[in-house]
Amino acid sequence: MDKPSRIYELLLDYAASESPVEALSIGLVWTVCKSEQIGLAMSPGLYTRTLPWSGTLVGKTLGELASWINDWEPYKATVGMAAINCSLNAQSLPAGITLLTPPDGSNLAVFEHFLPQLKDKKVVVIGRYPGIERYAGQLDLSIIERQPIGTDYPDPAYEFLLPTADWVFLTASSITNKTFPRLAELSQHATTVLMGPTVPWLPELHNFGINYLAGIEVVDPIKLYQTVAEGGGVRIFDNSVRYRIVDLTPDSSMAWLKTNISQDYNEKQRLTSAMEHWYASGKKGRFPEFNQLNQVAIRLSRMDSSYKHLWDEQRFGQK
The missing domain is CATH 1.10.287 (Helix Hairpins)
Incomplete structure (x- = not known):
């Protein structure tokens, strides 16, 4: 397993694009970056009125903004992650399984896909996904959330829960907020799924102990940008994106x-x-x-x- 912190070097190697940013929007839930392609990252969810660079990003290169992934200021890091995914999406998507949208919870398609394999397993999910509580009665399920509600565990619980987990569903926003290195290290003995619209499509994630990628393929980039800009969260799964599962076996x-x-x-x-x-x-x-x-x-x-x-x-x- 590679040292997990090296993921940031890897991302910047792939994202050093000279393509100019055509548009960028920081929505309530997602941040979207548009160039020749389009890329997403989860927005920080923090209120601010003092971003000093607003109105200056269009026209900068993707590579310039991608470097912000190393910043500790959450909005800059988020813009950096969206720019990275915009660069990566210029590559062909890997072979995988495109998930059909469940009728009652499209954002939960990944959990529906893996559900048969999770029975009688200790499952830890990093990040609360809307509606995930429906699985509480079916699985040995623990949810770790930065802003916990109900029976969620707070962040420090991952030091105790991840080393003994059988399956870990790890939100890709952990890359943006810099918790990925530690979470990946603690999850190395589990089957680990890196998931969410923030997932960067990189085969080398296998080297960081990731067994599956559950990212998105963009179906309608125009509708996606509009939905994000208008505050959409899970609604992006209605008609803009679909989940794709990639099994990171050595062969694949x-x-x-x-x-x-x-x-x-x-x-x-x-x-x-x-x-x-x-x-x-x-x-x-x-x-x-x-x-x-x-x-x-x-x-x-x-x-x-x-x-x-x-x-x-x-x-x-x-x-």
Whole structure:
């Protein structure tokens, strides 16, 4: 298992895009970033009237905003996460299972999918999902919530509950609020599902002890942006997004990595050729797309290392 805090380096390697931000909205529940693609992150849920950068973000690059993921100010980190997902969504989605919307709780589709496997298991859910209490009578279920209500456990309980859990459903907003490293470490002996619209689509999450990704595929980006901007929460699942489940087995992660490696290799070849033509034409100074070329090379190096790790794990049983 990789050191969980390295996830932030990984995210920034993937999100160093020069594409400009076309629109950004911080809604009541979700924050949405729009460029060539669209990306979501859960909003902090904190009231403020003093954000110093409001009105200045459109036109900045996704890479600029992505760097905010390392900030401890919750709104900046949220904008950073939305920009990261916007960058990642330019890649092809991995093979997986698209979940049909249950008639009485579309945001609970992930739990419905895994329900048969959760019987007689100790299940811990990080983050309260609207309507999740319906499973309390069916499962040995513990909910840990930053703002607990009813029988929810407060944040400190994860130190006690996660090490003995059989299944952990971990909200991807833990990446934004910087609790992911510790939560992933404590959950390493459980089957762990990283879930929610904030999930970044990265095969390397396998290296952090994540067994499944339960993220979203965008069905209607225009409707999604409108719904978020108008304060929508679970309503985004009505007609804007659907859950997709990806099983991060070594085989599936390797296949996903091969696809991403191929895409980035072709991009590296294109940029290298463009740079050669740039200098061959007698132009001086730095190649304008040098930063993009450098970032592609960094991503390829990381993906090659991750692929080798998975290959060794599969062939020799090395962890």
